Structures are given as structure tokens and as C-alpha cells.
Amino acid sequence: MAAARPSAIVARDLAAGYDARDVWAHANFSIPAGSFTAVLGPNGGGKSTLIRTILGLLPPSHGQLEVMGDRPRRGNPLIGYIPQRSTFDPELSIRGRDFVNLGIDGHRWGVRLPGTGAALAADAAILSVGAESYADRSIGRLSGGEQQRLLLAQALVGNPQLLLMDEPLSQLDVRNQSLIVQLIGDLKRARELTVLLIAHDVNPLLPHIDRVLYVAHGNVAMGKPEEIITSESLTGIYSTPVEVLKDSRGRVFVVGLEEEVSHPHG
């Protein structure tokens, strides 16, 4: 069975952009269900544009895009999403649990009626990310790692099949980065999720990802990490000489694009 896994996302000659200007074009890739893909590339290269297109927030300017066997549409319940953000405003006064609740029925009109089982679903999601000890505190007062776990609970509470995350690691220290990535990897296996994660630095992700999607210089290239993160392949993608170095612990360093890649805070 595992050999013939269906595709979660398929792009055929896809292009997207704003105001009639394509950020990238001629994207052809297929993301298998149950895979963990890191989306990499320079700032402004169109990584978030790709996520917005998959979410149905931005119609493609050209080509075809299939998401979970269907056309992309806004509010697709099969998708869990964590938007790019810094951190919540410390003055934002809403309990973590109430924030997670919004992932269940925040898009529905009116107030929630009792007896929907939503409270149980929120409890389960909070437990699955290990946030139970601070879920009743105001989200703005929590640490970056705690906020990120509650964002994850919010994304998972509707039992999605596809998890899209826009730079969930950018505000975290190295230790929290690897903890969150480990958690995402565990949840992905337990729930058989397809995961797409935008990152600046591929290193914390390397033990978990099976694919890399590079979005740079108007192109989108996809492959296995060991195929894409090589001097030859990145030189082609960036159309400028790039060298990939490895240290003794297997961490990779991309040289030649220092301002653009591998710096966690670009």
C-alpha cells in the first residue's frame, strides 16, 4: 500500500504572484500524502505565496493546483495552518484554551451552543502538544515556544490531513526549535499528516524531513534533501555560485548566499 501513496498536493505548470507579476512560474511538483517537506528559499522568493496559493487565499495566475484531490479553497477543513507571525502581543488577553477553540468553530456565525463536544476536542488537542499546564493562561503572556505549541493545537484541533506552517521556528531559540520540530514529527506520524513547513534554516529539520521544496529566483524545485541541498543543484536554482558544506555532525551550511539562507533571522 505504502508504495502507491496518493499525492496531497500536485502542481502542474503553476504560477502565482500579485498585480499581474508572477513571483514564481512553471512549478511542477507533487507532494505525497504523509510526507514532511521543508520549504526553503530566500526572503521574498515566494514561499509564503506558495502557502497562500495552497490555502486558496491567492488564485494561481497560471497552471493547475490540486490540494487533497480538489481545487484549493479558502477554509478547507482538511488543512491546519499556522500563519507567519512574530509573537502574540503581551496585552492580547485571551486564554490559550479559547484560542484553540477558535480552530474548531471560530469561522461559524453566532455563539457556540453547549453539548457539541468541542471542549473535549480542545482538551485532546492541548494534551497532544503538551500544553495542558499553561492552556488556561493568557496567550500573550506565554513564551514563544508555549505560544507555538498552542498554535499547533489550534491547527490540529479540527483533525486536518495537511499541516501548513509559515516559519513556526523563526522566533524560537535552538533548543525550542528542535523540541517543536520533534513534536511536529511525532504528531505527523501519529496522525498520518502531510506537513509543509517554511523555514530559514534547514538544520533543525534534517532528521525529520523527506523532501525539500526550494522557492527561489522565480523557480520552484523539489527533491530529496540530499539531492537538492548540493552545490550543483543550489547553484542552478540561484543561478549564482553556491557551495554546500557539511560539518562533522551532519549540519549543512550554504555558502555564497549568507544574507539569504541559513541565517535564522535573515
Next chain:
Amino acid sequence: MVDHSIFATITNTAPQLSWNLFDDIAALFHYDFMIHAFEAGTIVAVVAGAIGYFVVLRSSAFAAHALSHIGFAGATGAVVLALNPIYGLLAFTIGSGVAIGALGNRLRGRDVTIGIVLAWTLGLGVLFISLYNGGYATQAYALLFGEILGISTGDVLVTAIAGAITIAALIALYRPLLFASVDEDLAGAKGVPVTALSIAFMAILAVAVTEAVQVVGVLLIFALIVTPAAIAVRFTSRPPAAILTGVVLALAFTWAGLAIAYYSPHPVSFFITSMAFATYVVVRAAEPLGLRLQRNRAAAAG
């Protein structure tokens, strides 16, 4: 909007406090104008306390303030045209509310744009005042600082209808409005029409502001719409509890303000705004204390 003969009567024969609290409270409801004031004040406090939660959550305090000021030009303009100022107020607050809502919540220069429009409309208001001669200063005064003691039975009815509409609209929009107020990107991706919601919210706020102007006037609107909610969110981060706390505080300020003003020669608005301010100061000052207590308790427990 204002019946000066009633106002004159009560200021000339200021009631005296007795030592019997029950008599004093019963005396509050002796005159129709006080009953109307309590009725309208209660409705306005409920609406202001509830919508204030979303104003604070969305960081739209300045927009709420601006709505009332822009409304001032509408109200004075209506008087020049010999119309009820409340209609001019409503037209201008809803018009500007929809425009501010369409600007969106994230736009960086939004407050600057609002401020520029606000200054211009206040200028218009001054022009309209000068165009109208005939004891207009008192009317302008009532609009600026509120005149709850001059509310008629008809005004109470209009306030009740407007109040019911705002509360019904808030209930209908509750979940998506909360979602969009907490995280607009996330809510948008989940299918919440965030821009339409932002416009709808500002229109509801416009109606609420128009109602509240009767009680505290355009200059003092903050005391009823923003202060109770700003205090409430410091007590609880549960949205329904915060809304309820805001409503209770707004009611307390309004009722106490009316009661104290009845036995004093000073305006109601002064007492309402002062109590709101004093409560906010006390809560903010007590906060570090409360945190230290919590920490001590946690340290003792652990």
C-alpha cells in the same frame, strides 16, 4: 435631545441626602427624568461594556474615539438643517465607521488617516455651530459632554431598539469576530470574511457610539466604551467572562454616576468618567501586588 426646563428645575432645587439609604434610593426614582436616565443609562452601559471588549481586543480604541468626534459634525450639521441631531450623528458615525472598517485593521497609517479626517470634521462641526444662532451653545455642550438627564420617553425607546440591534448583531458575529480580532491571517485562511467583518463591526460600533453620546457625550465616550473593557481584560482572559465584567463595570459606573449626580450640583458625565478612571488606576496599581502574591503562593506551594 435636551429639555432645559427640567434641567433647570433640578439644579435649582437640589435634593438633599437623608440618613436613610432606602429613602435616598427611592428618591432617585421620584422624577420621570431620573427614571428615563436610569433606563437609557442601563441600555447604553450594557451595549458599551459588551462592544468595548472587541474594541480593546482589536486595538481599535482610537477608531472608537474618532467615530464619536466625526459624529459631532453630523450632529451639529443636522441641527443647522433643523433635524434631530441624533440622525446626523448616526449618519456620520456609520459612514466613517464603514470607511475605517474598509481601511482594514493592519494598515500601518490607519490612525494617521483617521486623525486627519477627524480634525477636518471637527472643523466642520465648529462651522455648523457658528451657522446656527439661537441658544446653540447648550446644544453643542450636550453633544460634547452628554446630557442624560434630558432624555425623553421617545429617546429611551429609540435607545432600546438600537441597543437590541447592536447586541443581536454582536451575538450573530461573535465567533468569527473574536477569531478575526485575535488573528486576522488565521481567521481569513479559515474562511472568515475578515474585511466584511471589519466593516460590519465598525458599523455596529457606530450605532453603539451614537447611543453612548447621549450619556457621556462625544468627548467622554472612552469612559464607557473603552475603560470598562480595558479593566475587564486585566481580570480575566476568558472572552465571555471579560464581556460580562465589562458590562457589570459599565453599569456600576453609570448607576453610581447618576445616583451621586442626583445629590450634587455637578454633571453626571464627570462622576461616570471619574469612577471609570479611578477604578482603572486602582486596578493597574494593584496588579504588581497581585502578581507578587501569586508568586509567593506558588513559591510556598512548590
